[in-house]
Amino acid sequence: MAESFGSVQDLQAFVSKQASNPAIVGLSIAVVAKGKVQWSAGYGQANKEKNLPVTPDTPFMLGSISKVVTGTAIMQAVEQGKLSLDADIRSLLPFDVAVKHLITLRQLATHTSGIHDDYDVLDASYGPGDSKTTLQTFLKRYLAVPKHFLATGSTYGYSNVGLGLAGYVLERKTGMPLNVWSEKQIFGPLGMKNTHWFLKGFPQTQKIAVPYDAQGNPLPHYGYPTWPDGQLRSSANDLGRFLAAMMNGGVLNGKRILQSKTVQQMLKEQFPEVRKPRGQALFWELNKGLIGHNGGDEGVFTMMYFDPRTHIGVVLLMNRQTEVTLQVGKTIFVRLLREGGLEGLFR
Numbered sequence: 001m002a003e004s005f006g007s008v009q010d011l012q013a014f015v016s017k018q019a020s021n022p023a024i025v026g027l028s029i030a031v032v033a034k035g036k037v038q039w040s041a042g043y044g045q046a047n048k049e050k051n052l053p054v055t056p057d058t059p060f061m062l063g064s065i066s067k068v069v070t071g072t073a074i075m076q077a078v079e080q081g082k083l084s085l086d087a088d089i090r091s092l093l094p095f096d097v098a099v100k101h102l103i104t105l106r107q108l109a110t111h112t113s114g115i116h117d118d119y120d121v122l123d124a125s126y127g128p129g130d131s132k133t134t135l136q137t138f139l140k141r142y143l144a145v146p147k148h149f150l151a152t153g154s155t156y157g158y159s160n161v162g163l164g165l166a167g168y169v170l171e172r173k174t175g176m177p178l179n180v181w182s183e184k185q186i187f188g189p190l191g192m193k194n195t196h197w198f199l200k201g202f203p204q205t206q207k208i209a210v211p212y213d214a215q216g217n218p219l220p221h222y223g224y225p226t227w228p229d230g231q232l233r234s235s236a237n238d239l240g241r242f243l244a245a246m247m248n249g250g251v252l253n254g255k256r257i258l259q260s261k262t263v264q265q266m267l268k269e270q271f272p273e274v275r276k277p278r279g280q281a282l283f284w285e286l287n288k289g290l291i292g293h294n295g296g297d298e299g300v301f302t303m304m305y306f307d308p309r310t311h312i313g314v315v316l317l318m319n320r321q322t323e324v325t326l327q328v329g330k331t332i333f334v335r336l337l338r339e340g341g342l343e344g345l346f347r
Contacts, residue, residue: 028236033346077173092172093143098146126224199221211300
């Protein structure tokens with residue numbers, strides 16, 4: 001265990017050094033402790049071509065961190081009695097699926113539904129701007145194909161489509177699309193002003209961090225039909241507020257988005273008998289003592305984890321994904337969380 005940082009200046013110097021790696025285009029970070037965002041910073045460029053710097057309020061595409069936000073909305077509906085984690089969701093769908101076995105939200109939340117990601121289909125669904133194909137249209141076509149299903153119940157298989165389906169089930173049962181629900185019941189109450197599911201939700205899209213490919217070339221802001229699985233865009237400060245609320249048992253600054261017992265349920269291992277690469281809670285992952293999720297996509301690498309032992313969490317957002325940027329992110333997390341670098345400052 002390395003020593004904790006002696007001051008915030010030491011922390012800043014460490015992160016600044018990591019962010020100065022030439023592979024990094026832009027990086028934003030927030031540290032959550034004692035119930036709130038304690039420190040945040042931005043480094044590098046949100047847009048190299050326009051020389052737009054990253055700030056802690058710069059929105060980045062989150063990738064799969066989006067799944068825990070989708071999960072929060074679903075658990076809100078469960079609390080309200082509008083959804084059940086263990087009911088068969090096939091009866092809620094206005095179309096048939098290619099299998100006859102039970103499909104539940106708990107399975108979708110833990111990647112045990114048997115829905116298989118066909119990346120030839122998924123990659124082809126990406127395009128510039130918000131997707132023109134609706135979530136319902138995509139799911140109707142996709143779930144009608146038998147080869148898009150594997151075994152269920154006793155088998156783990158990470159599924160982006162499954163999380164897209166979970167978001168769609170929320171809309172079918174409540175009559176409110178996930179993006180509208182999120183704005184009203186998560187982003188608004190938590191003061192997440194720089195967080196939206198679609199590009200059309202941002203008044204100034206030019207302030208969103210541009211994704212860059214492995215060669216450092218800018219990519220257009222893109223979207224895809226299964227947007228509840230990874231398309232959310234948010235800033236380090238906003239996502240830090242969300243993480244703080246979850247670490248606080250569902251409340252931030254007097255605004256409660258979930259009951260404490262619901263949060264405890266979300267963060268508990270599900271189906272421990274099922275073999276999988278890491279612990280799997282409801283929409284959250286359990287990673288060697290840390291709880292959180294990461295995200296990756298073209299021009300996207302993000303991490304959000306907290307240590308339930310120290311009650312310290314970190315959000316890290318980057319707009320380029322290479323082997324080097326992955327290593328930079330892991331180095332920061334190891335030093336800040338696994339090696340206890342923050343404990344002397346914020347515990």
